[in-house]
Amino acid sequence: MKVNKNLPTPLYHQVKDYLEEKIILGEWEPGFQLPTEKELSAQFQVSTITVKRAIHDLVNKGILYRQRGKGTFVSRKEDKDIYQLVSLRNEAEEDKHHPHKSLSFKEEEAGVKIGKMLNINAAEKVYKIHRLKIEEETPVGIEYTYIPCSLFPGLTEKVIEDDLFYNVFTNKYGMNLGKAKIFFSTITAEDYEADLLNIPKGEQLFVLERFTYTEEQQIIEYSRFIIRQEKSRYFIEIRL
Amino acid sequence: MKVNKNLPTPLYHQVKDYLEEKIILGEWEPGFQLPTEKELSAQFQVSTITVKRAIHDLVNKGILYRQRGKGTFVSRKEDKDIYQLVSLRNEAEEDKHHPHKSLSFKEEEAGVKIGKMLNINAAEKVYKIHRLKIEEETPVGIEYTYIPCSLFPGLTEKVIEDDLFYNVFTNKYGMNLGKAKIFFSTITAEDYEADLLNIPKGEQLFVLERFTYTEEQQIIEYSRFIIRQEKSRYFIEIRL
Incomplete structure (x- = not known):
């Protein structure tokens, strides 16, 4: 040596x-x-x-x-298929083992930024859902989800606690999901992320942004997932 | 204001x-x-x-x-479909406008690390190809590609300069491509990456690792793409 x-x-x-x-x-x-x-x-x-x-x-x-x-x-990294983020069954199975902790659930005006993401007016009401993803009792990700209220009347914190977004969209509201578009980026943990995830400030975090569309090309959901890289390595498999 | x-x-x-x-x-x-x-x-x-x-x-x-x-x-970010990385036609079209600069082309023993990636013996010979991806005369990415020599006898720097890997695999060597598996991660630019890409040390870079398999599930290529995030935002679209 x-x-x-x-x-x-x-x-x-x-x-x-x-x-x-x-x-x-x-x-x-x-x-x-x-x-x-x-x-x-x-x-x-x-x-x-x-x-x-x-x-x-x-x-x-x-x-x-x-x-x-x-x-x-x-490091012990779990390989995670990106499709888990959009597949009903896998996501359901996964979430049974990896619960969320709700940080806030609000019904308020979209604002310019979220309005732009959801392709709606800034004054329109949206559900703003902020959660922590937990695995083995450790916070592994921070999630922000935005959903127009007009499309999902009566959505409550309880409904999404017990079920998955995609299941709620299809089963409870009869939506025909068309496609998801997922963007990849990273950010550096600032105080807020560092505190929530119990990591040093400045650590690199992986960011997945998901837009969900109906078959009619209407955006019904925008989510931003901020993920600790230390635990997960995301991949996709493409048939050639 | x-x-x-x-x-x-x-x-x-x-x-x-x-x-x-x-x-x-x-x-x-x-x-x-x-x-x-x-x-x-x-x-x-x-x-x-x-x-x-x-x-x-x-x-x-x-x-x-x-x-x-x-x-x-x-920032001015170009949205890039991950499928561009594995599609013959798109990659070809894209590369016509965005050429590479060769940094090195070597034929040597795989070594433990690359051997493990390609699922071959560390003593087996591989082509080790190191290139810079150029867009609008600016270096935007650093590429490392590893290919077992036994599968691609006579591969030269000239062949891949004039054509794309996937085209070379299929047209020149008659390979039946089966699938590609792409992993996402990030690194922080050290001196080497900072110098090559002309960016400040410490900047976050996006990393895509691509494994290409034949229809018989044999790995024929492992590439590591290190990409400036400032210029590109990668996404995938998934039908639901």
Whole structure:
């Protein structure tokens, strides 16, 4: 477990490759706690700065993660099919195990921004639903959902607590769903997100925005999901 | 253009909402250069710290972007369908306008990491292709592609320069493509990415990883695309 100081590859890169191989080969399994930076620098006979940089890069790539006051661990990421976000059955199954915590449920004017998203007037009333997604008793995502009141009269917090949006749309309101359009982006956790998800400020979060359309191309829902990357890796599979 | 200091909404949040509305309503179009922070703080009658925070949040959300030494601008994002990444025709059309710059083309041992990705032995030879994606003469993405040599004898830099991977696979090597699996994540730009893409270190980059399978479920390609978010917003559309 030593680096080769004669190679042109930078030392931190050699350390990084070495650590990454241990993980890929399964010697260090998900959840494994790494030796301290001091221990690693002694083992590799390099400076702790070199070790820090290697670890920093692997944290950046999501292969390792840090826990405040505890140390550095090998990430355990669950692969999640994007289709789970739009499929009735999968979403239902998933949500049975991963409940939500309601943060607020309001009925108010859309405003310019949400009005634009839903293609309605800013003065029109919408349900503004704000929830925390929980997995294994840990908050893993922040959700904002906006639905025009005119399309879903009588929607209550209770209805969506017990069921899924897509099930409610189709079963309770007889909507014919046409398509969903999902946009991908990221944000950096500010105080609000950091507090809710119990993560360090500045951590990168994955953002999925979902627009749901009826068969008649009317937008009936806009949601913004802010997701911790440490726990999930989203994918899609496309037939060629 | 004043904030209301009696509202419970924090001042920076009011400034942020105000700026965002100007953009949503199209008063400030993509590419528009914002007034300076000093000018905005005078207009709103708030401190520059408040303005800075509002702008910081909008930069974080990708609605604004900063250019070193120039100022802050409204983002112009092109919506891109993920299917472009796997469709022969679209990719072809797209690439006609958006060429690549080759950074390196090597034939060498896969190594543990790439071997694992391609499901082959670490000692097997692969083509390691490293390119820069160019749009309007600006580098917008960094691409790494790995292909087992045994499946594609005689592949050269010239072949892929003139054509697209999927076209080469099917037309030149008679492969039956089965599916592509695409993973989403992000990284923070380190020195290497920052230099190549001419962006500040620490900027968030979007990462798409693509695995291409034959109809017989053999992996024939693994690519890692590192993409500037400032220019593109990726989406998928799913029929419900």
